[in-house]
Amino acid sequence: MNDLPKRIFIKEEGPREGFQIESGDIPTADKIALIDALAKTGLKHIQTVSFVNPARVPGMADAEAVVAGITPVEGVHFTGLWLNNQGFLRALETKKLHMEGKLTLYASRAFLKRNQNRTLEQQFAAQPELIKSYQHAGVPVRTGFVTAAFGCNFQGDVDAAYVVELVGQMRAIARDNGEDLDLIGLGDTMAWANPEKIRRVVGEVRAANPDVAISLHLHDTRGLGLANAYAGLQMGVAHFDAAVAGLGGCPFARHSGAAGNICTEDLVLMCEEMGIETGVDLEALIDCALMAEKIVRHPLPGKVKTGGSLRALREKLALGDATPVVAE
Amino acid sequence: MNDLPKRIFIKEEGPREGFQIESGDIPTADKIALIDALAKTGLKHIQTVSFVNPARVPGMADAEAVVAGITPVEGVHFTGLWLNNQGFLRALETKKLHMEGKLTLYASRAFLKRNQNRTLEQQFAAQPELIKSYQHAGVPVRTGFVTAAFGCNFQGDVDAAYVVELVGQMRAIARDNGEDLDLIGLGDTMAWANPEKIRRVVGEVRAANPDVAISLHLHDTRGLGLANAYAGLQMGVAHFDAAVAGLGGCPFARHSGAAGNICTEDLVLMCEEMGIETGVDLEALIDCALMAEKIVRHPLPGKVKTGGSLRALREKLALGDATPVVAE
Numbered sequence: 001m002n003d004l005p006k007r008i009f010i011k012e013e014g015p016r017e018g019f020q021i022e023s024g025d026i027p028t029a030d031k032i033a034l035i036d037a038l039a040k041t042g043l044k045h046i047q048t049v050s051f052v053n054p055a056r057v058p059g060m061a062d063a064e065a066v067v068a069g070i071t072p073v074e075g076v077h078f079t080g081l082w083l084n085n086q087g088f089l090r091a092l093e094t095k096k097l098h099m100e101g102k103l104t105l106y107a108s109r110a111f112l113k114r115n116q117n118r119t120l121e122q123q124f125a126a127q128p129e130l131i132k133s134y135q136h137a138g139v140p141v142r143t144g145f146v147t148a149a150f151g152c153n154f155q156g157d158v159d160a161a162y163v164v165e166l167v168g169q170m171r172a173i174a175r176d177n178g179e180d181l182d183l184i185g186l187g188d189t190m191a192w193a194n195p196e197k198i199r200r201v202v203g204e205v206r207a208a209n210p211d212v213a214i215s216l217h218l219h220d221t222r223g224l225g226l227a228n229a230y231a232g233l234q235m236g237v238a239h240f241d242a243a244v245a246g247l248g249g250c251p252f253a254r255h256s257g258a259a260g261n262i263c264t265e266d267l268v269l270m271c272e273e274m275g276i277e278t279g280v281d282l283e284a285l286i287d288c289a290l291m292a293e294k295i296v297r298h299p300l301p302g303k304v305k306t307g308g309s310l311r312a313l314r315e316k317l318a319l320g321d322a323t324p325v326v327a328e
Numbered sequence: 329m330n331d332l333p334k335r336i337f338i339k340e341e342g343p344r345e346g347f348q349i350e351s352g353d354i355p356t357a358d359k360i361a362l363i364d365a366l367a368k369t370g371l372k373h374i375q376t377v378s379f380v381n382p383a384r385v386p387g388m389a390d391a392e393a394v395v396a397g398i399t400p401v402e403g404v405h406f407t408g409l410w411l412n413n414q415g416f417l418r419a420l421e422t423k424k425l426h427m428e429g430k431l432t433l434y435a436s437r438a439f440l441k442r443n444q445n446r447t448l449e450q451q452f453a454a455q456p457e458l459i460k461s462y463q464h465a466g467v468p469v470r471t472g473f474v475t476a477a478f479g480c481n482f483q484g485d486v487d488a489a490y491v492v493e494l495v496g497q498m499r500a501i502a503r504d505n506g507e508d509l510d511l512i513g514l515g516d517t518m519a520w521a522n523p524e525k526i527r528r529v530v531g532e533v534r535a536a537n538p539d540v541a542i543s544l545h546l547h548d549t550r551g552l553g554l555a556n557a558y559a560g561l562q563m564g565v566a567h568f569d570a571a572v573a574g575l576g577g578c579p580f581a582r583h584s585g586a587a588g589n590i591c592t593e594d595l596v597l598m599c600e601e602m603g604i605e606t607g608v609d610l611e612a613l614i615d616c617a618l619m620a621e622k623i624v625r626h627p628l629p630g631k632v633k634t635g636g637s638l639r640a641l642r643e644k645l646a647l648g649d650a651t652p653v654v655a656e
Binding site for chain 1: 332479481482483484485519520522523524525548549550551552554555557558559586587591594597598601602603627629630631632634635636637638641642645
């Protein structure tokens with residue numbers, strides 16, 4: 001199958017992923033500046049902060065201040081992440097974020113236990129209450145997410161059939177509670193996917209759920225991020241999470257400093273070059289990536305910010321200017 | 329088409345690519361140690377040095393000393409690179425390298441002019457003489473290579489039809505001079521390829537040349553290296569050049585420090601995970617990548633050396649040991 005979409009929709013997670021993992025001394029104003037710059041690139045969905053325990057995640061202690069400082073942009077959804085009701089209420093309280101309810105299941109019992117200290121049965125049981133809490137606040141629940149859908153460092157490989165089963169159960173829970181999911185996210189949380197596995201899992205989930213869209217949350221910890229994204233595109237996937245400059249990282253890698261989410265501008269370049277619309281101004285996004293690198297004060301893994309875009313080269317060549325492309 | 333090969337053949341170019349671009353103060357003994365370690369990983373073809381002008385490429389001034397120091401390994405071909413007859417004779421003189429003749433054409437006139445100060449007609453005209461020189465030395469000519477086959481920073485996009493034409497001309501030159509090419513290399517020298525373009529160009533070259541194998545020399549300057557490799561695998565490509573740890577770089581990128589060749593261990597992991605044999609011991613190769621990083625004394629772009637292999641995780645999990653995978 002080769003079913004490339006005409007356009008893709010990117011959820012930019014760089015600010016949240018990146019500033020969460022950094023040591024915590026990044027000025028709030030810098031975070032706001034990056035988010036404001038990202039909002040001018042054409043990205044329509046920017047996850048800005050997470051509302052988590054500041055004692056555990058010092059880099060997010062200023063979540064409310066960051067959100068307060070963002071300049072609203074018509075048509076751009078700024079969102080936040082939370083892991084429990086307390087975080088949800090903090091996000092709601094900002095009165096400034098686009099609120100979306102999300103159901104989450106784990107394809108790895110071991111990772112669920114480790115991450116949330118819950119059994120899968122407890123996780124299932126918690127979803128209706130979560131839905132009620134969203135409904136009470138008037139927040140729609142449209143997305144379901146499967147964590148570790150391709151494998152887990154603490155449990156091993158995950159079967160496609162099991163992911164299909166979880167997605168079915170999640171949709172049933174939503175329906176039983178008066179909601180209808182229209183986007184299913186598959187998370188390669190610990191970078192166990194490979195392109196053929198992406199094709200298999202996406203193919204089976206899609207076959208069983210032809211009425212919902214699929215999104216991919218891919219990590220580049222083992223270098224396969226964009227190859228996996230391409231495999232997803234071939235299977236018609238049009239929704240991707242990504243992080244500008246590759247901000248973020250992976251706490252589960254062999255060594256610290258490993259890559260996290262796939263890099264937004266690298267994904268945008270790949271799509272643009274294949275004729276798939278992204279709605280994003282790549283040059284403006286590259287500027288954001290360079291800004292992100294300055295803010296965190298260490299090299300970030302994205303490649304296009306260093307390699308340069310091809311569109312820029314084509315424009316220079318069209319002007320008869322073939323020289324300015326050598327290393328500056 | 330999805331025509332994944334059962335196994336691939338890797339030409340390891342890390343030592344030559346890497347030490348060529350480094351500043352030149354790497355001890356000869358370190359280069360030899362890396363090459364000797366690579367030769368024990370299962371890699372069967374290792375390009376070790378280039379025989380070029382030491383005034384222009386100081387990092388390769390010790391080419392003869394490096395080759396002299398390598399420990400021969402049964403079944404492993406150590407090769408060298410040269411750009412002219414003088415370099416070829418130096419390589420021959422070592423009496424230790426596996427000698428292969430190669431014809432090279434450029435899909436970009438602008439790059440050929442810049443790189444070799446030649447017109448395409450001059451480049452064509454030079455090939456028969458080159459073949460005679462190889463024949464005189466008893467060196468077989470089996471490979472043809474197209475530089476900048478997917479696009480060029482100095483000229484722009486390259487049509488698939490033009491690459492097919494060049495390949496046809498190159499094969500004709502070889503035949504007219506008593507040789508028969510059996511491997512056609514396509515070089516994405518300046519990282520203009522994308523996965524769909526790989527499928528198109530490889531597809532057309534393959535359709536016109538069903539009797540030869542195709543190899544891909546891919547650069548990761550814009551982050552698409554492994555996605556492009558996957559697209560090549562889908563088209564049945566079984567020969568890849570790669571560099572351990574992503575050693576090397578790109579002198580034509582927007583900024584210095586850009587990535588060069590695709591990373592060998594990342595390619596090996598991708599193939600292994602998809603059930604494609606590489607003949608390489610990934611854990612031993614990761615050790616080489618970490619060694620390479622120590623030798624050059626700066627971070628190298630390969631991801632698996634930091635992210636860790638999945639096979640190692642599976643083995644630990646099989647032993648009931650789920651803990652040692654968190655950041656060391």
